[in-house]
Amino acid sequence: xxxxxxxxGVPEGxxxxxxxxxxxxxxxxxxxxxHVCPECDYHFAMPARxxxxxxxxxxxxxxWDAELRPCDPLGFVDRIPYHQRLTEEQQKTGMWxxxxxxxxxxxxxxxxxxxxxxxxxxxxxxxxxxxxxxRAAERATxxxxxxxxxxxxxxxxxxxxxxxxxxxxxxxxxAIARHDAAGGFYLSILTHPTMGGVAASWALQGDITLAEPGxxxxxxxxxxxxxxxxxxxxxxxxxxxxxxxxxxxDRIVHRKDLRTEVARIIxxxxxx
Amino acid sequence: xxxxxxxxxxxxxxxHELEERLAQLEATAAGPDGVEAIxxxxxxxxxxxxERYAQLKPWDTVLIARHRQRPQFLDYVEMIFDEFVELHGDxxxxxxxxxxxxxxxxxxxxxxxxxxxxxxxxxxxxxCYYGCAHPEGYRKALxxxxxxxxxxxxxICLIDTPGAFPGIGAEERGQAQWIATSILEMxxxxxxxxxxxxxxxxxxxxxxxxxxxxxxxxxxxxYSVISPEGCAGILWRVANEETKARAxxxxxLTAQDLLQLQVIxxxxxxxxxxxHRDPREAxxxxxxxxxxxxxxxxxxxxxxxxxxxxEKFRRMGVFLDGPAATTGLTPATANGNG
Numbered sequence: 116x117x118x119x120x121x122x123x124g125v126p127e128g129x130x131x132x133x134x135x136x137x138x139x140x141x142x143x144x145x146x147x148x149x150h151v152c153p154e155c156d157y158h159f160a161m162p163a164r165x166x167x168x169x170x171x172x173x174x175x176x177x178x179w180d181a182e183l184r185p186c187d188p189l190g191f192v193d194r195i196p197y198h199q200r201l202t203e204e205q206q207k208t209g210m211w212x213x214x215x216x217x218x219x220x221x222x223x224x225x226x227x228x229x230x231x232x233x234x235x236x237x238x239x240x241x242x243x244x245x246x247x248x249x250r251a252a253e254r255a256t257x258x259x260x261x262x263x264x265x266x267x268x269x270x271x272x273x274x275x276x277x278x279x280x281x282x283x284x285x286x287x288x289x290a291i292a293r294h295d296a297a298g299g300f301y302l303s304i305l306t307h308p309t310m311g312g313v314a315a316s317w318a319l320q321g322d323i324t325l326a327e328p329g330x331x332x333x334x335x336x337x338x339x340x341x342x343x344x345x346x347x348x349x350x351x352x353x354x355x356x357x358x359x360x361x362x363x364x365d366r367i368v369h370r371k372d373l374r375t376e377v378a379r380i381i382x383x384x385x386x387x
Numbered sequence: 388x389x390x391x392x393x394x395x396x397x398x399x400x401x402x403h404e405l406e407e408r409l410a411q412l413e414a415t416a417a418g419p420d421g422v423e424a425i426x427x428x429x430x431x432x433x434x435x436x437x438e439r440y441a442q443l444k445p446w447d448t449v450l451i452a453r454h455r456q457r458p459q460f461l462d463y464v465e466m467i468f469d470e471f472v473e474l475h476g477d478x479x480x481x482x483x484x485x486x487x488x489x490x491x492x493x494x495x496x497x498x499x500x501x502x503x504x505x506x507x508x509x510x511x512x513x514x515c516y517y518g519c520a521h522p523e524g525y526r527k528a529l530x531x532x533x534x535x536x537x538x539x540x541x542x543i544c545l546i547d548t549p550g551a552f553p554g555i556g557a558e559e560r561g562q563a564q565w566i567a568t569s570i571l572e573m574x575x576x577x578x579x580x581x582x583x584x585x586x587x588x589x590x591x592x593x594x595x596x597x598x599x600x601x602x603x604x605x606x607x608x609x610y611s612v613i614s615p616e617g618c619a620g621i622l623w624r625v626a627n628e629e630t631k632a633r634a635x636x637x638x639x640l641t642a643q644d645l646l647q648l649q650v651i652x653x654x655x656x657x658x659x660x661x662x663h664r665d666p667r668e669a670x671x672x673x674x675x676x677x678x679x680x681x682x683x684x685x686x687x688x689x690x691x692x693x694x695x696x697x698e699k700f701r702r703m704g705v706f707l708d709g710p711a712a713t714t715g716l717t718p719a720t721a722n723g724n725g
Binding site: 140148171180182183184185187188189191192193194211212241243245246249271272273274275277278279280281282283284285286288289290291292293296311312314315316317318319320333334335337339341343344346348353354357361362363 | 556621648
């Protein structure tokens with residue numbers, strides 16, 4: 116259900132325009148501030164590699180299952196064949212698929228970390244994303260480590276892998292349920308955007324749910340809702356702030372504070 | 388011979404015409420010649436149906452799954468179960484009429500029955516939101532499933548939804564949250580769970596009550612990650628008859644496809660042309676499958692049951708593992724967990 120691409124990545128060029136405050140800002144400064152607008156604190160989508168650098172202690176990340184690669188079980192063809200789309204996305208991002216998982220340290224605390232990268236097919240979940248996250252959860256249980264997933268997915272379950280994508284929701288959920296039953300801690304960090312089947316599974320199954328400011332989080336897309344109910348949607352509809360107000364997330368955390376906040380929370384949720 | 392002919396679908400025009408002629412003939416014909424003519428026409432009709440329904444396109448299947456006269460949850464409750472004690476409370480917001488839950492008896496076996504109801508009349512459909520549930524529906528279902536697990540009542544989920552409701556209230560009250568919670572809990576509820584897609588298996592709205600030890604589909608049901616309309620809109624910008632049909636084809640959403648992808652365990656046969664042509668026959672086939680599954684699952688100790696349920700979903704997905712070949716991706720070499 117990869118829906119319309121939200122243009123949020125940092126474009127090429129020396130200068131860039133912030134889509135929120137419309138200010139023209141120095142691109143390098145945005146990147147140096149973890150992809151946050153220096154004028155209005157707008158949080159741009161962040162590549163998974165930068166996210167690792169932002170969250171984990173330097174050079175502590177040990178990647179898992181880096182060789183898992185997608186294939187095209189349905190022989191899906193839309194405007195281009197899925198296998199060709201995959202190749203293009205792989206060349207564009209340098210990733211095999213939308214998820215990176217592994218182990219690392221946050222201010223000296225060992226954690227298992229999984230990230231979905233919006234840059235790869237809008238961060239949608241197919242078999243590889245599901246498998247990597249399920250394996251990460253299983254290993255977190257075995258190693259008795261906190262599990263942290265950072266979501267960023269425009270469409271949720273990946274349409275091009277059909278029903279197999281939908282089943283990844285159950286697969287990852289099952290692994291998280293086991294982690295929970297074993298007394299493991301799971302922290303979910305929602306980033307822009309977290310929609311559809313990703314929101315309706317692992318992203319909202321955390322013991323603690325954090326969100327970055329201004330992220331779009333929800334089940335159905337705005338357009339679908341607008342077409343169904345034919346009503347004006349509230350201004351802050353499906354934002355982090357909207358979810359906080361309605362009781363579905365625990366804290367909204369600015370990107371610059373995320374590492375400290377996560378470390379602080381982990382200390383409350385560790386029995387060791 | 389049913390009193391009224393079913394409403395014809397676009398690919399059934401000639402079948403419908405023949406059925407009308409047959410009904411006319413049956414009303415007027417007399418004598419041995421008439422009997423013979425009727426017999427001949429019946430043979431012709433059967434041959435035509437067999438040919439047509441053997442070549443259904445995925446989109447045709449979607450249309451059958453959505454047929455207005457197709458048996459719904461409450462029809463099957465009536466035909467299959469000895470009683471249904473409906474339980475309404477989600478303990479938080481309200482009674483969602485798109486999901487019904489309650490105690491039922493299947494030939495003496497006590498069960499917890501959960502299912503989507505779409506509604507038949509316009510008023511009923513509006514009340515049920517055409518089978519599109521809100522968060523309270525999933526919360527109610529989960530609440531009743533937990534109750535069932537407490538007393539080890541097996542759970543039967545009959546799925547028939549175009550999808551979870553896309554609306555402002557649904558988002559405000561946590562549509563994604565409650566589907567997520569329901570899916571997670573279903574993976575570990577210590578009692579047998581049997582799920583059958585009886586009509587439409589619309590994405591997360593279906594999976595929200597769709598995690599079970601056995602998952603079956605009625606022959607002309609469909610189960611998909613996105614509706615053909617939604618898929619067509621995204622891929623070809625416009626959802627018309629042609630793009631919807633292409634999307635239905637690409638998504639691999641028929642029972643046959645899902646069996647091949649090892650996402651479901653069994654296809655429950657329907658009467659020729661669909662369950663609406665003989666609801667009783669469809670109900671009998673569904674009942675037989677439900678009973679067989681409960682017989683298989685009830686003796687299993689919970690630890691084994693949950694282990695098998697875990698592995699069932701854990702296996703799903705197709706991908707490549709191990710060092711990448713130099714040129715990379717060829718589906719033919721997929722080792723995946725199929």
